[in-house]
Amino acid sequence: MKAVVAKETGPPSVMTWTDMEPPRPARDECVVKVEACGACMHEVLVRRGDRAQGTGFPIIPGHEVVGEVVEVGADVVDFAVGDRVVSNQRQRVCGKCRECRMGRETRCPRKVFLGDIGLNGGYAELVAVSDGSLVKVPPRLTSPDVAIASCAIGTVLNALRDVARLELGETVLVTGAGGGIGLHAIQLAKASGARVVAQTTSPGKVEAVREAGADEILLVERGADYSKNVMEVTDGQGCDIVLENVGAVSFLSSVNTLALHGRLVLIGEVQRTPPTVEADLVGWRGRDISILSAASTTKRQLEDVLTLMDRGLVTPVVTDTLPMSEAPRAHEILESGSVTGRILLVPDTA
Numbered sequence: 317m318k319a320v321v322a323k324e325t326g327p328p329s330v331m332t333w334t335d336m337e338p339p340r341p342a343r344d345e346c347v348v349k350v351e352a353c354g355a356c357m358h359e360v361l362v363r364r365g366d367r368a369q370g371t372g373f374p375i376i377p378g379h380e381v382v383g384e385v386v387e388v389g390a391d392v393v394d395f396a397v398g399d400r401v402v403s404n405q406r407q408r409v410c411g412k413c414r415e416c417r418m419g420r421e422t423r424c425p426r427k428v429f430l431g432d433i434g435l436n437g438g439y440a441e442l443v444a445v446s447d448g449s450l451v452k453v454p455p456r457l458t459s460p461d462v463a464i465a466s467c468a469i470g471t472v473l474n475a476l477r478d479v480a481r482l483e484l485g486e487t488v489l490v491t492g493a494g495g496g497i498g499l500h501a502i503q504l505a506k507a508s509g510a511r512v513v514a515q516t517t518s519p520g521k522v523e524a525v526r527e528a529g530a531d532e533i534l535l536v537e538r539g540a541d542y543s544k545n546v547m548e549v550t551d552g553q554g555c556d557i558v559l560e561n562v563g564a565v566s567f568l569s570s571v572n573t574l575a576l577h578g579r580l581v582l583i584g585e586v587q588r589t590p591p592t593v594e595a596d597l598v599g600w601r602g603r604d605i606s607i608l609s610a611a612s613t614t615k616r617q618l619e620d621v622l623t624l625m626d627r628g629l630v631t632p633v634v635t636d637t638l639p640m641s642e643a644p645r646a647h648e649i650l651e652s653g654s655v656t657g658r659i660l661l662v663p664d665t666a
């Protein structure tokens with residue numbers, strides 16, 4: 317088979333489309349013939365060596381796979397050859413530890429992130445994935461865009477529903493609204509009955525933000541304080557939830573937009589500079605706000621995303637599809653920050 321292999325950290329050009337031994341399934345794994353794999357900022361950080369957890373090179377990157385099961389390990393009972401499946405970000409969750417038993421399998425100590433360590437990721441013609449991290453795709457969802465269900469949509473479902481406990485009628489601020497996470501956050505918040513305020517720094521992304529369903533769009537310069545704008549469009553109330561997917565640059569503005577009992581959920585790890593916030597902002601001014609974080613997607617959350625997609629309540633936004641041999645170009649586009657929505661990679665042979 318062929319796969320995109322990065323032998324070491326470095327610029328996009330360290331990734332080459334190379335001949336490889338095809339993967340063999342472990343007892344609990346399925347080998348999936350990849351139809352498409354999302355290209356995510358996570359892989360850019362991995363490739364650069366910017367992940368705090370470190371990376372074991374060489375790697376085949378990629379964790380957002382859709383494809384067809386072509387071989388199953390001896391212990392696999394839930395999947396058969398021919399099933400069309402989508403992958404979760406995290407693999408080899410044990411199902412037995414305290415975190416797994418609490419339904420918090422994304423924090424299972426045995427988990428590995430697909431494509432972070434070793435030659436096991438989805439930028440390939442074939443990939444072996446543990447059965448606990450696969451979900452069957454409903455038959456009506458025929459588009460390869462379903463590949464991004466876990467990362468770009470499931471992470472947001474995790475953040476809004478299960479971490480921030482979004483309630484019907486609340487107001488949600490989405491920062492970085494024109495990116496792959498932001499556009500799906502707007503859709504999910506609207507599907508949950510929220511009013512959505514969307515913040516973006518890119519005039520070119522405003523139309524996509526509007527199409528995703530935002531009620532208010534704030535076009536602000538990078539690094540500018542937008543809390544006053546948010547207060548204006550919310551009649552001085554602020555937002556019940558902030559989905560913060562930019563990081564340190566906008567963190568303080570975001571905290572300042574929170575309403576009484578507001579919850580800020582930080583997702584993604586695009587910047588490594590930790591945001592600084594004075595403790596008295598969090599509660600001592602009588603707002604009782606919460607600062608939370610969410611990462612990745614459980615199997616149940618991924619199943620729920622597919623149900624929402626099947627009902628037409630959320631639609632994956634894919635703006636570019638490139639052959640896998642052009643993975644370096646996909647990363648250059650991601651690093652430029654110019655992309656609206658997500659990029660898909662498809663095997664050159666497909």
Ligand SMILES: [Zn+2]
Pocket residue numbers: 409410411412413414415416421424425426
């Ligand atoms: Zn576990």
Ligand SMILES: [Zn+2]
Pocket residue numbers: 356357358379380467468
């Ligand atoms: Zn991702």
